[in-house]
């Protein structure tokens with residue numbers, strides 16, 4: 001049996017008078033790859049913010065790696081890549097290597113210099129995301145998709161067990177989205193890193209995710225990918241709020 005690394009029990013959350021999450025219960029196990037899908041305004045980012053401890057639930061409980069959220073101290077076990085990471089302009093004065101190394105500050109502290117070992121770790125994670133050859137280049141000179149890979153490397157630098165991403169493929173073209181997801185699949189399967197990914201790409205990511213959660217203020221479905229695929233498009237459309245037709249995608253070079 002896998003251990004739960006995220007456990008939400010009966011979590012609700014309101015922004016002042018407006019209920020954004022309504023009695024959410026969800027368990028995410030180690031090494032699982034979850035796609036969290038739902039229409040605009042369905043509470044996906046709010047749910048991530050609850051998991052990240054940025055927002056406190058109005059009611060219910062959150063456990064991370066078995067510890068109650070309120071006493072959870074192992075922040076380095078969670079890597080986070082936000083929606084807007086990949087928007088540096090070309091003049092931004094930092095190299096790819098510097099950006100990735102800055103992901104180690106939580107471990108090394110702000111005022112200790114970086115060691116050779118830190119640099120090796122940064123190069124190692126750049127290799128994992130296929131960006132090693134860009135190490136000396138300025139971050140702003142890279143495409144949105146390349147920048148996003150660098151930010152994933154940054155999130156991986158501290159060796160997290162869980163990677164949380166909020167729509168990481170916004171602004172990346174379709175061809176590169178497929179190879180981006182293939183890279184995530186590799187991270188999940190070969191490196192055992194659990195992934196929780198918010199996305200609007202209801203077809204593509206569910207080819208790779210091991211589990212899917214469908215959210216629209218409350219959870220309408222959560223379970224393994226094969227059960228999600230068996231669901232009727234009409235049933236998905238009902239909770240999504242508009243017609244949904246899923247298309248099967250053949251992913252490039254998916255590791256089995």
Ligand SMILES: Nc1ncnc2c1ncn2[C@@H]1O[C@H](COP(=O)(O)OP(=O)(O)OP(=O)(O)O)[C@@H](O)[C@H]1O
Nearest residue numbers: 015016018020038039040041042043044045046047
């Ligand atoms: N800071 C805030 N103050 C008040 N209401 C908010 C705030 N942030 C989000 N909301 C509301 O909470 C609900 C859920 O928003 P949330 O951003 O979590 O949805 P989402 O599924 O991530 O949306 P999207 O797919 O558009 O990014 C929406 O109705 C939104 O308007």
